Amino acid sequence: MRAIAQDEFGGVEVLKETELERPKPGIGQVLLRVRAAGVNPTDWKNRSRRTTVTTPLPLVLGWDVSGVVEETGFGVALHAVGDEVFGMLPYPNGVGAFAEYVLAPARALVPKPDGIDHVQAGALPLAALTAWQALVDTAGLRTGQRALIHAAAGGVGHLAVQIAKARGAYVIGTASAPKHEFVRGLGADEVIDYRSVDFAEAVRDVDVAFDTVGEDIGARSLPTLREGGILVTILAQTAPALQPEADRLGVRAVPMIVEHDQQGMREIAALAEAGTLRAEIAGTFPLADVAKAHEAGETGRTTGKLVLTL
Amino acid sequence: MRAIAQDEFGGVEVLKETELERPKPGIGQVLLRVRAAGVNPTDWKNRSRRTTVTTPLPLVLGWDVSGVVEETGFGVALHAVGDEVFGMLPYPNGVGAFAEYVLAPARALVPKPDGIDHVQAGALPLAALTAWQALVDTAGLRTGQRALIHAAAGGVGHLAVQIAKARGAYVIGTASAPKHEFVRGLGADEVIDYRSVDFAEAVRDVDVAFDTVGEDIGARSLPTLREGGILVTILAQTAPALQPEADRLGVRAVPMIVEHDQQGMREIAALAEAGTLRAEIAGTFPLADVAKAHEAGETGRTTGKLVLTL
Numbered sequence: 026m027r028a029i030a031q032d033e034f035g036g037v038e039v040l041k042e043t044e045l046e047r048p049k050p051g052i053g054q055v056l057l058r059v060r061a062a063g064v065n066p067t068d069w070k071n072r073s074r075r076t077t078v079t080t081p082l083p084l085v086l087g088w089d090v091s092g093v094v095e096e097t098g099f100g101v102a103l104h105a106v107g108d109e110v111f112g113m114l115p116y117p118n119g120v121g122a123f124a125e126y127v128l129a130p131a132r133a134l135v136p137k138p139d140g141i142d143h144v145q146a147g148a149l150p151l152a153a154l155t156a157w158q159a160l161v162d163t164a165g166l167r168t169g170q171r172a173l174i175h176a177a178a179g180g181v182g183h184l185a186v187q188i189a190k191a192r193g194a195y196v197i198g199t200a201s202a203p204k205h206e207f208v209r210g211l212g213a214d215e216v217i218d219y220r221s222v223d224f225a226e227a228v229r230d231v232d233v234a235f236d237t238v239g240e241d242i243g244a245r246s247l248p249t250l251r252e253g254g255i256l257v258t259i260l261a262q263t264a265p266a267l268q269p270e271a272d273r274l275g276v277r278a279v280p281m282i283v284e285h286d287q288q289g290m291r292e293i294a295a296l297a298e299a300g301t302l303r304a305e306i307a308g309t310f311p312l313a314d315v316a317k318a319h320e321a322g323e324t325g326r327t328t329g330k331l332v333l334t335l
Numbered sequence: 336m337r338a339i340a341q342d343e344f345g346g347v348e349v350l351k352e353t354e355l356e357r358p359k360p361g362i363g364q365v366l367l368r369v370r371a372a373g374v375n376p377t378d379w380k381n382r383s384r385r386t387t388v389t390t391p392l393p394l395v396l397g398w399d400v401s402g403v404v405e406e407t408g409f410g411v412a413l414h415a416v417g418d419e420v421f422g423m424l425p426y427p428n429g430v431g432a433f434a435e436y437v438l439a440p441a442r443a444l445v446p447k448p449d450g451i452d453h454v455q456a457g458a459l460p461l462a463a464l465t466a467w468q469a470l471v472d473t474a475g476l477r478t479g480q481r482a483l484i485h486a487a488a489g490g491v492g493h494l495a496v497q498i499a500k501a502r503g504a505y506v507i508g509t510a511s512a513p514k515h516e517f518v519r520g521l522g523a524d525e526v527i528d529y530r531s532v533d534f535a536e537a538v539r540d541v542d543v544a545f546d547t548v549g550e551d552i553g554a555r556s557l558p559t560l561r562e563g564g565i566l567v568t569i570l571a572q573t574a575p576a577l578q579p580e581a582d583r584l585g586v587r588a589v590p591m592i593v594e595h596d597q598q599g600m601r602e603i604a605a606l607a608e609a610g611t612l613r614a615e616i617a618g619t620f621p622l623a624d625v626a627k628a629h630e631a632g633e634t635g636r637t638t639g640k641l642v643l644t645l
Contacts, residue, residue, distance in 0.1 A: 052387055052592055053592050053594045077362055079361070099590075099592060100569075100571040100590055100591055100593075101591075101592070102468075102469075102472070102473040102589045102590065102591035103472060103473070130594065131594060132594050132595075132596055158412075162412070162413060163412040163413070279412045280409075280410055281410055282362055282410025284363045284440065284441060284442050285442075286442055287596065287598055288597055288601075291598075
């Protein structure tokens with residue numbers, strides 16, 4: 026099968042189109058014919074240096090997948106050959122979705138709703154699961170609470186805004202001014218231009234703050250929280266340093282990393298089917314143009330998700 | 336840490352108490368201090384010969400665990416140090432729960448309800464998930480349907496009866512006569528003595544049949560099904576041979592293997608907390624007596640689950 030593999034870490038030039046043996050599904054595994062595979066920041070980070078992936082090189086990246094069940098391993102009852110499914114692959118994992126075929130555990134995948142296409146389904150899993158697991162699983166966000174979503178126009182942020190609204194929260198997003206209309210269109214109740222306004226001063230009584238940015242955003246989010254409030258950060262390194270100040274303020278600072286998740290994917294599929302959750306697509310690229318997709322993502326200037334199609 | 340490891344396949348004598356290095360939790364992983372670990376048929380099968388486990392020897396068995404969170408890896412937000420949790424470990428997997436400590440992905444584990452102890456929580460996961468995934472995920476069993484549960488007094492079967500009743504089904508169980516009172520006590524509406532009655536003749540209009548036995552039970556279950564009914568078998572090898580006859584009768588024969596599963600565990604925890612689901616405990620053994628637990632299980636004469644305690 027065709028795959029994009031790398032046998033060293035580095036710039037986009039390490040990504041090589043290669044012929045690999047098509048894998049055989051083992052116990053509880055599904056072999057998918059990949060139709061679309063989202064590109065995420067974790068892809069270019071893991072391309073550049075050994076980051077979260079622990080398996081030996083060569084490495085095939087890609088954690089987001091939407092595709093068609095080609096073959097099922099021993100004992101798989103949840104999906105059948107020909108089913109259209111989508112999901113996030115186990116993280117970290119050495120053989121990913123940037124290939125014609127990929128293996129997945131049956132419970133990483135859920136049926137693709139008929140109303141969304143493979144590009145949309147391939148864009149959602151990792152980013153939407155990150156938002157879901159942060160806001161719902163970790164913070165328990167519920168109706169009437171106030172949520173502060175940083176980088177609300179970002180790959181994870183724009184899905185977090187929609188999920189927070191679907192949970193009935195009042196949503197305050199931060200974004201640069203040119204993206205305010207986009208963020209309001211997602212349902213945000215307030216949008217703050219983080220360049221002209223100090224959100225750490227302007228925002229108060231937040232129940233749940235969500236940081237996908239890093240740097241000083243976590244520390245500056247703590248004073249926006251009400252007592253008992255929670256900051257969830259996917260920059261897990263930053264959370265321990267926040268703990269003394271969080272303790273002083275009577276709030277929590279919790280690091281979180283996304284995990285493949287059947288239950289979360291079912292919720293995401295239901296929201297997508299209802300039209301409540303939709304990934305903005307910044308661009309699609311054929312598999313062979315994977316380097317262009319990495320480059321576009323690394324500029325940080327795209328709005329929405331980049332997706333490879335096969 | 337103390338662990339029961341084997342560096343060859345064979346009888347109970349291959350199980351050796353060994354000192355192993357305590358593992359460190361990686362990304363998304365939880366290190367558990369094991370308090371109880373259920374023993375399942377898959378344990379003695381994998382002890383005897385290379386069955387489902389693909390990792391190299393030495394091997395530590397044990398897929399059921401109840402314990403206390405000792406340490407969390409990078410980005411784990413779902414559980415905190417000191418939490419009491421239980422779950423099924425990924426299957427197959429080379430380092431299991433028959434040890435003082437074990438690693439688990441965060442989403443394999445759910446909080447242990449306060450109302451059930453570690454022995455009960457350690458007995459439930461693999462067997463209850465097998466029943467849940469077969470009856471609910473695979474067969475979609477619902478109120479008013481008729482379920483045929485084979486080996487209804489068995490490790491999986493006795494939990495399947497309770498789950499089927501909790502779903503509102505009419506439950507027909509098979510068991511040897513001395514176990515009928517036990518099976519009726521679990522809520523079964525009818526119990527058939529498979530030694531004196533040919534269930535393939537006596538039972539009709541079944542929506543969901545569940546085979547945990549193998550041999551000819553699957554084939555003989557097909558005529559009990561109504562048109563459109565489903566047989567789920569965990570003896571996955573037997574299903575393909577049943578397909579021609581299933582097709583002729585207009586029914587389905589589906590093989591299934593259990594998978595670790597957050598969503599299923601949450602359902603099981605809720606049923607256990609409500610008192611609706613309870614594992615019968617055939618016996619508990621200290622970790623050092625693991626060989627006795629294997630021997631007791633392999634007789635096939637115990638009623639309920641065997642659990643190691645630490």
